[in-house]
Amino acid sequence: MILHVDMDAFFAAIEQRDNPRLKGRPVIVSGHSKRSVVSTASYEARKFGICSAMPVFQAKQKCPHLIILPGSRNKYLNDSQQIMKILKRFSPVVVPVSIDEAYVDTQGCDKLFGSPKQIAVQIKTAVLNEIGLTCSVGIAPVKFLAKIASDMNKPDGLTYISRKNMDNVIATLPIKKVPGVGTQALKLLTALQIKTLGDVKHFDQALLSRKLGKMGTRLSKLSLGHDTPLQAQSVRKSISSETTLSKDIYTLAEVRKVLLEQSHRVGRDLRKKNWICRHVSIKIKFSDFSQITRSKKTESWISSSNAIYDLATQLYDKVSIKKKIRLIGVGVSDFKHTSEPVQMSLLLDRDEKIDQQWDCVDQAMDSVLQKFGSDIIKKASLNTPCDKKSKGTK
Secondary structure (H helix, E strand, O other), X not given: OEEEEEEOOHHHHHHHHHOHHXXXXXXXXXXXXXXXXXXXXXXXXXXXXXXXXXXXXXXXXXXXXXXXXXXXXXXXXXXXXXHHHHHHOOOOOEEEEEOOEEEEEOOOOHHHHOOHHHHHHHHHHHHHHHHOOOEEEEEEOOHHHHHHHHOOOOOOOEEEOOOOOHHHHHHHOEHHHOXXXXXXXXXXXHXXXXXXXXHHHOOOHHHHHHHHOHHHHHHHHHHOOOOOOOOOOOOXXXXXXXXXXXXXXXXXXXXXXXXXXXXXXXXXXXXXXXXXXXXXXXXXXXXXXXXXXXXEEEEEEEOOHHHHHHHHHHHHHOOOOOOOEEEEEEEEEEEEEOOOOOOOOOOOOHHHHHHHHHHHHHHHHHHHHHHHOOOOOOOHHHHOXXXXXXXXXX
């Protein structure tokens, strides 16, 4: 049996735990910009119809006395790490899927901790007593049903789907509840008169695959109760940072300032894991909500924020910009640990020498930021207004 442990309104719950005056009050974690969206809403806020990804201005319309908090990424990450340590006390196979949820394989753990239900109760008790937060746990023979079960009785829920009851749950499960079924897929499935996951079992699998591609094949397997096995290690495939801007921008100086800030965030995360990368990408969403992505493979392994920024700006310079921009993101992928050997150039060119110098600067900045906080030091260009005539700065 597999457990899916999902924290209840994680970010908002942490803020309420740390500030007793917020308990019982409608709280969201988000930015204060008119264009910010809700990251997490407390259950008191959800009673007003507020949910994650909702624009903040809309949330304030639903609840005028809403409390909006900026949040603290480092604080949430620290709590997440403590929670994952608790889970690993009960099973050697714990697979985090986000900062506030993870799968736990209970196979072979019964002699030490009891049945899957007993393990779930012990996990919930440990998280509450040691972290001061509640979580909801779903138990099922396969991953996707465990995830669905954890959402059935929130908050502080515990839901068990037995092997005997699997078919009944699948037969009546609304297709929109299946993880991965988005808006477009739901439209196609509705047009095919598929309302539940059980309906998929009686549908022509070849036709479903033609209509939905890989999603169609996956749904066919899930309808039979088949899911991919839980892997002991989950390799992170990318690191990215993106920002929905407070106002649309257009000038090169404004764009480069955002790219610089994103590159430094991504670079810090990369170096924190002792990784180097070979792939840089950017994402741009325009004022009409259309978006594009561009990517490039690097000539050498990099980890410096400066090198990431240089490649990000190169990618941006090749894009034909005819509309104002509302969102910018920078990402890296194709990782290798710094302890692994890499092929080095026999003769370093000027750019490689500069990147090595910036590596030293980045490492020094990382040490200062880790000790004194993320806002104690930053690039001078990130602390000054953009000059529309400027061509950007490193």
